[in-house]
Amino acid sequence: MTNPFREDLVSRSRPEPCTVVIFGATGDLTHRKLVPAIYNLAIDGELPPGVKIVGFARREKSDEEFRQGLEELNRKVSRSGHDDAIWAKFQESISYHQSEFTDADGYKRLAERLDAIDRDRGGKGNRLFYVASAPEFFDDILTQLKGAGLNKAKDGCWARVIVEKPFGTDLATAQHLNQVVNRTFHEKDTYRIDHYLGKETAQNIMVLRFANAIFEPLWNSRYISHVQVTCAENLGMEGGRGGYYDKSGALRDMVQNHLLQLLSLITMEPPTDLSADGVRDEKVKVIRSLRQWDTPEKVAKNVVRAQYTAGHVDGQPRPGYREEDRVDPESMTESYVAVRLLIDTWRWSGVPFYIRMGKQLPKKATEISIHFKDAPCVLFNALPGGVPGSNVLVLRIQPDEGISLRMVSKIPGTSLRLEPVKMDFHYSTSFGKGSPEAYERLLLDAMAGDATLFARRDEVEEAWKFIDNIEHAWHQSTTPPPMAEYVAGSWGPKEADELLQQDGNVWRRL
Amino acid sequence: MTTLSMHPELGLEVSVGSIDKELRKLWEQDEARTNASLMNLAIYSEAPGALEKNSAAIRELTAEHACRAILVGIDRDAPEASIRAWITAHCHLSHGKKSVCCEQIAFALTGTATGRLRNTVFAHLASDLPLILWWQGELSPRFEERLYSLVDRFVFDSADWADPRESFGRISDAIQSVTREMVVQDLSWTRSFQFRVSVAALFDDPLVLAALPEIEAVEIVHHPANRQSALQILAWLAVQAGWRDGMELDLAVQRRNGNKEGFSFEGPTGKTIAVTVTADESSAPLGLVKLSGGGVTVSVSREAGAPYLTRRIETPGQVVEAPGPVDPDAPASLIGEQLSRGGKNTLFQKILPRFRQLLER
Numbered sequence: 124m125t126n127p128f129r130e131d132l133v134s135r136s137r138p139e140p141c142t143v144v145i146f147g148a149t150g151d152l153t154h155r156k157l158v159p160a161i162y163n164l165a166i167d168g169e170l171p172p173g174v175k176i177v178g179f180a181r182r183e184k185s186d187e188e189f190r191q192g193l194e195e196l197n198r199k200v201s202r203s204g205h206d207d208a209i210w211a212k213f214q215e216s217i218s219y220h221q222s223e224f225t226d227a228d229g230y231k232r233l234a235e236r237l238d239a240i241d242r243d244r245g246g247k248g249n250r251l252f253y254v255a256s257a258p259e260f261f262d263d264i265l266t267q268l269k270g271a272g273l274n275k276a277k278d279g280c281w282a283r284v285i286v287e288k289p290f291g292t293d294l295a296t297a298q299h300l301n302q303v304v305n306r307t308f309h310e311k312d313t314y315r316i317d318h319y320l321g322k323e324t325a326q327n328i329m330v331l332r333f334a335n336a337i338f339e340p341l342w343n344s345r346y347i348s349h350v351q352v353t354c355a356e357n358l359g360m361e362g363g364r365g366g367y368y369d370k371s372g373a374l375r376d377m378v379q380n381h382l383l384q385l386l387s388l389i390t391m392e393p394p395t396d397l398s399a400d401g402v403r404d405e406k407v408k409v410i411r412s413l414r415q416w417d418t419p420e421k422v423a424k425n426v427v428r429a430q431y432t433a434g435h436v437d438g439q440p441r442p443g444y445r446e447e448d449r450v451d452p453e454s455m456t457e458s459y460v461a462v463r464l465l466i467d468t469w470r471w472s473g474v475p476f477y478i479r480m481g482k483q484l485p486k487k488a489t490e491i492s493i494h495f496k497d498a499p500c501v502l503f504n505a506l507p508g509g510v511p512g513s514n515v516l517v518l519r520i521q522p523d524e525g526i527s528l529r530m531v532s533k534i535p536g537t538s539l540r541l542e543p544v545k546m547d548f549h550y551s552t553s554f555g556k557g558s559p560e561a562y563e564r565l566l567l568d569a570m571a572g573d574a575t576l577f578a579r580r581d582e583v584e585e586a587w588k589f590i591d592n593i594e595h596a597w598h599q600s601t602t603p604p605p606m607a608e609y610v611a612g613s614w615g616p617k618e619a620d621e622l623l624q625q626d627g628n629v630w631r632r633l
Numbered sequence: 634m635t636t637l638s639m640h641p642e643l644g645l646e647v648s649v650g651s652i653d654k655e656l657r658k659l660w661e662q663d664e665a666r667t668n669a670s671l672m673n674l675a676i677y678s679e680a681p682g683a684l685e686k687n688s689a690a691i692r693e694l695t696a697e698h699a700c701r702a703i704l705v706g707i708d709r710d711a712p713e714a715s716i717r718a719w720i721t722a723h724c725h726l727s728h729g730k731k732s733v734c735c736e737q738i739a740f741a742l743t744g745t746a747t748g749r750l751r752n753t754v755f756a757h758l759a760s761d762l763p764l765i766l767w768w769q770g771e772l773s774p775r776f777e778e779r780l781y782s783l784v785d786r787f788v789f790d791s792a793d794w795a796d797p798r799e800s801f802g803r804i805s806d807a808i809q810s811v812t813r814e815m816v817v818q819d820l821s822w823t824r825s826f827q828f829r830v831s832v833a834a835l836f837d838d839p840l841v842l843a844a845l846p847e848i849e850a851v852e853i854v855h856h857p858a859n860r861q862s863a864l865q866i867l868a869w870l871a872v873q874a875g876w877r878d879g880m881e882l883d884l885a886v887q888r889r890n891g892n893k894e895g896f897s898f899e900g901p902t903g904k905t906i907a908v909t910v911t912a913d914e915s916s917a918p919l920g921l922v923k924l925s926g927g928g929v930t931v932s933v934s935r936e937a938g939a940p941y942l943t944r945r946i947e948t949p950g951q952v953v954e955a956p957g958p959v960d961p962d963a964p965a966s967l968i969g970e971q972l973s974r975g976g977k978n979t980l981f982q983k984i985l986p987r988f989r990q991l992l993e994r
Contacts, residue, residue, distance in 0.1 A: 126842055127873040128833035131980040140838055168830055168957035171837040172944050209941065209956050243951065247839060279839070 138570035139281075140173040141249035142240055144233070146264050147256030148178025148189070148219065152287065154196040156318075157255060158217075160562035163202050165213050167559075169567055173244050176217045179233065180256075181224065189219035202560055224260045230271035237273070248277035251569055252284045261286060262303050269307045276312075285314040285569050288380055289371070290578070293594065294587035301580045314569045315578040319381040319489075320388075321561025323550060324524045326576070328388040328491075329402075331518070331526065338516075339393070341495065343470045348496045348513065349628055350389060350476045352382050355484040357436050359458075359611065365449035368482075373460040374428070377480040379590045383410060384578065385520070386476060389491055390466055399574035403582060410585040414465040415592055422596035423604035425464075427618045428457035431483040434611030441483055441611040455598070455606060458482040461619035462593070463626075475626050479619060483611035489520040492631045503531075503541060512543045515631065524558065525549040642688045643704075643739045644721025652757055655720050656736055670735070672972075673758045675703040677750075678769040684739050687769075688721075690965035695723045695735040698972045701759040704739040705750065709773070714744030716753060751780055767968060769793065772800045781807050781815060788971070790820035790964060791861040798992050805985065816978050821861040823967045824918050824960050826974075828866060831933040831944045831957040832922060840929065841946055845874060846902050847927025850909075854921035856937075857892070857912040862919055867896065867908060868988035869980070870924075875901045878990070888994075896991065918962060935959055 129137055143161065145153050164170045178189055194214065198205040220236060222229020241248045250273065254264050265284070268274050276282040286304065291297025304313050319325055332338055341347070354377055360368055368376065387406040394401040416422045430444040444450060444458045459481035466476065495514040497504060504510050515529040527547040534540040550558065568576055597603050607616035614630065623629055647655040674694070676687045684706040691702040702723075717740070724734040740754050758764055763785035768776065770793050781787060787807075794800045804817055836842050851870065855863035870876070879897035888895050896908040904926075913920060915937060923932035930947040942957040961967055 124842055124845075126833060126836045127845075127875070128829070128836050128870075130873060131983065132829060132833050137833075137837055165956065166941075166958065168827060168834065168942070168944075170955070171834050172946055172955040173838060173953045206940075212954065212956055244953065 138169065138171055138567050139249050139572075140171045140244070140247055141251050141281075141570055142175040142177060142237055143251045143253060143566075143570075144177045144179055144220075144237070145253045145255055146179045146224070146260070147254070149180040149182050149184070149192075150255060150257075152255045153178065154193060155200050156560070156562045157253065157566070158193045159197050159201045160560050160566055162197055162210070162213055163559065164563055164567060166203055166206070166209055169563075171570075173247070174216060174570075175240050175244070177233070177236065177240075178217065178219045179222060180219075181221070183221055184219050186218045190214045190217050193217065202563075224256065224263045225267065227267060227270055230267045230273065234271045234273055248280040250276075250280075250282045252282070254284060254286045256287075258287075258289055258292075261300055265303045265307045274307045281312065281572065282308065283312040283314060283569060283572070284308045285316050285566075285577075287316055289375065290315050290380070290583050291587060292371070292375060294584060294591045297583055297587045301584065305580070310580055311574070313580070314565075314574055315580075315583060316565055317380050317384050317576075317578055318561040318565065319520065320384055320576040321563075321565040322520055322524070323558040324518055324520045324526075325385060325388065326564075327526075328385075328518060332389075333393055344472050344474045346495055347474055348494045349474060349626065350386075350494065351492045351631055352386055352389075352476070352478045352490075353492075353631070353633060354382060354480040354489045355486060355614075355633065356480075356482050357484060357487045359431070359436075359441055359444070359483045360447035360450060363449060365447045368458075369450045369454050369456045372428075372456040373458060373480045373482070374462075374590055374593060378460060378462065378478055379586050380578070380583075382478050382480060383586045383589070384582075385491060386464070386478065387582075389493070389518075390468075390471055390476070392470070397575070399577075400579075402575050403579045407579065407582045407585055409466060409468070410582060410589065412466050412468045412471075413585075413589050414467050415589060416462075416596070417592040419596040419600040419602050419604060422593050425462065425622070426593050426596075426604070427459075427461040427607055427616060427622055428597060428604070429459040429481075429607035429609050429616040429618070430454070430456075431458050431481075431611040432608050434483070434613065436483055436485065436612040443611070444482075457597075457606065459484075459607075459609060459615050459619070461615065461622055463622055475628070477623060477628070477630075479615060479630070481609075481615050484614060485612055486633065487522060488633050490633070491518045491520070492516070493518075494628070494631075503539075506539065506541075510541055517631075523549060642685050642721075643719035644737065646717065646719050649716055649718045649740075649753060652718055652720060652738055656738075659720060659722055659736065660734075670699050670701055670759050670762055672698070672700045672762050673703060673764045674698070674700040674767070675705060675755070675764060676767045676769065677705045677707070677775075679707050679709060679773060680770055681708075683769065684741060688737065688739065691735075691737055692723045693965050694969050694972075696725050697969055700735050700765075701757075701762070702735060702737040703754060703757060704737065705754055706739070706741045707750070707775070708741075708743045709745055709775075711743035714749075715742070716749060717741045750775060751783065755783055765972070771795065772803055776803065776807075778807070778810060782811050782813070784815055786816040786818060788818045788820065788968060792821050792858055797861055798989070801985070801989055801992065805989070808982065814977070816976075817981065818971055818978055819861070819865070819981065820964055820967045820971075821859065822865050822981050823971050824859065824862045825866045825869075826970070827942060827958050827960045828919050828922050828933050828935075829869060831942055832870070832924075832931070834957070835931040835933070835944055835946055838946060840948060841931055844927030844929035846900060847904065847929075848874070848900065848906055848924050849904055849926040850907050850924070852921060852923040853908070853910045853919075854913050854916050855910070856916045856918050856920070857914060859918040860910075860912065863910050864991045865981075865984065865988050866919065866922060867910065868984040868991055870922075871898055872984045872987050876906055879905055896994065917959075933957065 291300050387409045390409045391405040394405045416425050432443040445452050461479040464476040493516040497513045517527045519525045525548050527545050529543050529545050531541050532544045607618045609616040684704050687704050719739040722734045722736050765786040766784045767788040791797050853863045876898035879899040892912040894910040898906040917935040917937045921934045932945045935942045944955045944957050946953045
């Protein structure tokens with residue numbers, strides 16, 4: 124029986140009452156993102172009544188201590204502010220479960236606790252397990268969940284798992300983790316989260332492409348010269364990030380997941396429908412079509428890696444990467460990467476895609492720019508100086524979400540002078556209402572069983588295949604491509620500029 | 634009508650023929666980064682002082698909804714036909730700078746010369762953007778085909794109407810007669826949105842959903858000014874749950890008894906559902922929607938002025954309560970909420986016939 128009152132009311136999948144178990148509940152992600160996201164969903168009335176949260180972590184804490192810690196952070200970070208009266212009611216749904224991640228007994232107790240919650244709440248048994256712990260515990264947690272029988276849904280209910288990134292550190296570990304996950308949960312119940320896909324502009328990419336008749340006919344190698352995806356960060360290794368980052372690097376930390384996901388949305392074929400697999404089928408075809416840089420020579424030609432040296436960002440002095448806290452002074456981990464990708468499909472044949480990601484760049488910005496080919500070299504292009512710049516469509520993902528289109532216009536006057544002008548659309552000024560946090564949307568989707576914005580197993584593995592080839596050339600080859608350098612506060616190494624110059628292109632200035 | 638030249642809220646008075654020119658000048662002087670626009674938002678009122686009041690409402694609305702605002706105030710009883718116009722811009726700050734500015738044109742019309750509203754006022758729409766017309770007060774004779782055929786979304790508040798039966802009849806006729814799609818939006822219906830979402834959320838619970846065929850009593854409490862909202866939510870419950878009109882009750886609930894009204898329905902299984910609709914001066918616009926039967930009671934309630942709804946499920950041995958957001962009380966904020974949601978409001982059109990039946994009973 125379906126709920127007739129939902130019909131025609133809101134156009135989104137409906138979340139179902141469930142208990143959310145968060146592994147790594149004392150961590151930053153839980154405090155800064157997950158619980159505030161659930162709190163905001165509660166305030167917005169998006170949560171069904173009876174949703175419970177159980178924090179699972181190793182430290183000794185009472186329910187009260189756990190709630191106090193969450194409240195403290197919620198006051199600081201909650202998107203819609205903090206209401207004491209609402210929190211007082213909301214926190215009643217939160218409890219804490221102390222256990223080692225490897226302690227089978229702890230999971231048995233968890234199972235009993237969840238059963239008790241279900242009994243109190245009236246016999247429902249939907250469970251959403253959120254694995255937000257450090258990645259080295261993913262395996263143990265999933266295995267222990269299975270050991271306690273928590274992976275099995277009760278009749279008419281569901282048991283789902285959200286796995287945080289990083290989903291593996293290479294193809295082998297991702298495949299292993301996928302095996303463990305799929306031995307524990309069905310693929311349809313597995314949600315590999317990538318919070319970039321919960322962002323408004325990322326979701327808008329498909330709308331922009333497939334709901335506007337003017338773009339899709341131009342969306343191919345005939346009209347598009349090249350595409351750039353930039354993820355610039357103006358931070359370095361502050362707050363002890365160096366320890367994690369030095370084991371990961373720009374390529375694995377950002378490119379493998381976020382940037383390839385965005386690229387696949389930009390380049391996928393129109394799906395036959397908007398179902399999760401309909402969309403993900405098309406995304407994975409793109410990643411599978413990436414031309415592989417599978418030799419050190421190909422990597423050297425198509426990929427640039429670099430580390431920052433001491434410089435200034437925002438007027439403040441910054442150390443070099445190798446001088447950062449918890450970074451190996453001999454580190455060969457890249458804080459910057461630029462990759463040229465080719466997608467061997469009919470639509471994209473011959474179109475280079477450039478991805479760059481770097482730390483300690485001049486500003487924080489993530490955006491995709493689609494560079495259209497120049498107008499034919501007749502008429503205005505035949506004039507001295509030609510046309511100043513081609514059309515560029517920019518999709519800004521963060522921090523200033525929006526879309527802009529550059530076009531050429533005549534400067535008023537008697538002479539024929541042309542200049543580029545920009546049409547700019549800002550989400551914040553056209554839609555005054557703020558967007559929900561990405562985690563809000565994604566948590567709601569998981570509760571509703573909508574996996575469209577979550578990565579599927581084959582997507583993850585195909586992405587790792589591409590990344591692994593580059594990593595092998597860097598770290599396992601006898602003739603590894605060099606590590607370049609860039610000054611902190613600059614836009615990256617000159618080698619990255621040269622990567623585009625080879626094709627007659629330049630990085631877009633942000 | 635008040636002396637409008639005394640109200641700086643409306644901005645610069647300009648001749649009707651030079652509105653476009655003066656608007657261009659206005660933007661040239663301004664350092665605003667964005668002249669953003671998602672729609673034409675026109676507000677029509679025949680009430681004295683409405684232009685100034687609505688200008689303040691537009692100031693509030695444009696914080697979230699970029700638009701070209703067109704305010705129309707008409708004094709139909711004035712002996713002379715005249716038209717005056719003012720222009721201004723409402724700008725909002727972001728990061729300490731003007732970031733969005735929305736232009737406003739205000740028209741004050743007197744007399745009954747026909748065609749001026751459509752021909753003069755709506756000649757100043759921003760092209761390619763939808764026209765949303767917020768009609769305030771009773772539907773006057775100016776609500777006619779050649780006017781509403783220009784409109785993409787027609788907004789009104791049936792709580793303002795002395796004879797909602799007659800006015801809804803005209804609205805229904807308008808919906809039938811227009812050749813292009815016109816979305817109608819009753820703010821009385823918008824006022825019930827969060828109540829409807831909350832009721833739907835409560836029935837997401839499988840136990841509650843299982844009890845739906847057993848529902849035998851419905852209780853709705855509303856403020857006396859918001860009877861339409863109460864009847865619309867009742868119509869929605871009946872249409873969505875598949876309740877047929879039942880025999881009139883002459884038992885515990887009289888059809889009308891003081892501030893109470895009684896209705897009866899028959900559920901899909903033949904069960905009789907008794908409905909009590911109570912007007913209460915101390916209630917929020919909608920104060921309570923409660924359904925009970927099959928051992929389950931679900932309710933959505935709001936105290937007057939409370940910032941949140943309370944959603945409640947009672948089953949034997951347990952009570953689950955959760956907060957839910959409320960719809961705003963001010964009409965301008967209600968419109969803002971509606972504009973945020975967009976949509977074609979098909980659900981309202983779906984329940985409209987049943988609601989009109991309830992109005993007739």
